Amino acid sequence: FRHITRHSIALLLRTRKYDYDLVVIGGGSGGLACSKEAAQLGQKVAVLDYVEPSAKGTKWGLGGTCVNVGCIPKKLMHQAALLGTAVKDARKYGCQIPCPTTNQNIRKQHWKAVQNHVRSLNWGHRVQLKDKKVKYLNLKGSLLDEHTVRGMTKSGKEVGCFFITKIPGAMEHGITSDDIFWLKEAPGKTLVVGASYVALECAGFLTGIGQDTKVMVRSIALRGFDQQMAGLVTDHMQAYGTRFAWGCVPQRVDKLPSGALQVTWADTRTGKEETDSFDSVLWAVGRAPEAKALGLDKVGVEVNRETGKIVVGADESTSVSNIYAFGDIGEGRPELTPTAVKAGRLLARRLAGQSTQLMDYDNVATTVFTPLEYSCVGLSEEEAVGRHGQDAIEVYHAFYKPLEFTVAERDASQCYIKVVCERGGEQRILGLHYTGPNAGEVMQGFSLALRCGATLSHLKETVGIHPTCAEELTKVSITKRSGLDATVTGC
Numbered sequence: 001f002r003h004i005t006r007h008s009i010a011l012l013l014r015t016r017k018y019d020y021d022l023v024v025i026g027g028g029s030g031g032l033a034c035s036k037e038a039a040q041l042g043q044k045v046a047v048l049d050y051v052e053p054s055a056k057g058t059k060w061g062l063g064g065t066c067v068n069v070g071c072i073p074k075k076l077m078h079q080a081a082l083l084g085t086a087v088k089d090a091r092k093y094g095c096q097i098p099c100p101t102t103n104q105n106i107r108k109q110h111w112k113a114v115q116n117h118v119r120s121l122n123w124g125h126r127v128q129l130k131d132k133k134v135k136y137l138n139l140k141g142s143l144l145d146e147h148t149v150r151g152m153t154k155s156g157k158e159v160g161c162f163f164i165t166k167i168p169g170a171m172e173h174g175i176t177s178d179d180i181f182w183l184k185e186a187p188g189k190t191l192v193v194g195a196s197y198v199a200l201e202c203a204g205f206l207t208g209i210g211q212d213t214k215v216m217v218r219s220i221a222l223r224g225f226d227q228q229m230a231g232l233v234t235d236h237m238q239a240y241g242t243r244f245a246w247g248c249v250p251q252r253v254d255k256l257p258s259g260a261l262q263v264t265w266a267d268t269r270t271g272k273e274e275t276d277s278f279d280s281v282l283w284a285v286g287r288a289p290e291a292k293a294l295g296l297d298k299v300g301v302e303v304n305r306e307t308g309k310i311v312v313g314a315d316e317s318t319s320v321s322n323i324y325a326f327g328d329i330g331e332g333r334p335e336l337t338p339t340a341v342k343a344g345r346l347l348a349r350r351l352a353g354q355s356t357q358l359m360d361y362d363n364v365a366t367t368v369f370t371p372l373e374y375s376c377v378g379l380s381e382e383e384a385v386g387r388h389g390q391d392a393i394e395v396y397h398a399f400y401k402p403l404e405f406t407v408a409e410r411d412a413s414q415c416y417i418k419v420v421c422e423r424g425g426e427q428r429i430l431g432l433h434y435t436g437p438n439a440g441e442v443m444q445g446f447s448l449a450l451r452c453g454a455t456l457s458h459l460k461e462t463v464g465i466h467p468t469c470a471e472e473l474t475k476v477s478i479t480k481r482s483g484l485d486a487t488v489t490g491c
């Protein structure tokens, strides 16, 4: 059961002696960045973008997943949850503010405000395209041949297969992250199926805004991330109030006469079947590219049959010389807005003959916006061990307490820093990991250091900004190998 990612797909056609120099299919983050850059470099550019409604009928405007049903509304929901925690903290600082998390009217206002902001961004994107003289076509694009793109209007709409599942009732009664931000009100008691970025972020903000939330994890949380850090994130979520069903696999969803959704699942650890009822079931089980509708087979663009993604080279080229693909649709590419944006811009510059620079997909920092945020750059400890061997890496770590947690009497058990380095030579840093407040803000600067080849002594020679959480990264001195207590005491 996967929902289709449609709008971070950006497939680009380079044409010569045709109507356009560039035609970009997909007005997601990457597609928009590429088209605007190309237009600024003097190319004649068109962007086709069309939102096929979700199975629940949710539709949205220009800007792709990030703007409409991803990063932007997610961060605003996360912010609402953080404010709830801040209101609780405020009491310890002598400021008595009632916490309105359970007030449905306020929740409705919040949902509406987020939606209004997203609409303003949709409008902003249209204005930017117009200003930069990029032709925007609200059409569903597909390839007729390698130099011809067909745009279909609503009347030519195909019925998309948005759900790939055999779980009875999942499609009829479920929602995905395509829908959650466009509901008219908060979803109530919610089961979130899946345990990666989207699942944990949604479960986190839902818990934070007072919704009874359970996460169903079939294997591990945050696959691909450092698993010690993933454990801290989920431990904190459990302490925060999110319930977890570990090792559980959903089997069916039935709508009861009351309107409640009864979910039946198998607990793989006990071998038992269990049920519970929910107001909403949110499927966050991964996204699949909607490449079939692009007509790639007609022109011979190579696609990985297993993942459905387009096979790309280091320069975003495909197996057809004038067709390029970048963003989520590229095989093996990170599904992240900033990488799509940068890859799109660089491609536009190369196509315009202005540069030969390729996108460097290494050492891209990212943040998981769970109630306790987690950010990282570089290798996880597992990856570092896998590549270099246990004896060739050194891990420095610290359990620290953010100053703002002290007066607020917040538990800091999961606030942790890990610096993964080479053990020999200059101790080049391979990976940095941080759980705590403002994780994205903390890691962005350190990611620059990693790109510049930072070593442990560079980190330790850096003078901290006192008293901040980021400062703690510059102070690490305890190695895991030493077995010493890594709890930070004093300033």
Ligand code: NAP
Pocket (backbone or CB within 6 Å): 001, 193, 194, 195, 196, 197, 198, 199, 201, 217, 218, 219, 220, 221, 222, 223, 249, 250, 284, 285, 286, 287, 334, 335, 336, 366, 367, 368, 369
């Ligand atoms: P994902 O990373 O592909 O994870 C899918 C999750 O669903 C996994 O936990 C998987 O479990 C589980 N799952 C899959 N099929 C299932 C089934 N039939 N039953 C139960 N569980 C099932 O997908 P995602 O969380 O949607 O993220 C997609 C991409 O979006 C990510 O790669 C990420 O780069 C991007 N993203 C980024 C941000 C950010 O930058 N903050 C936020 C959100 C998303 P297993 O591990 O057992 O397979």
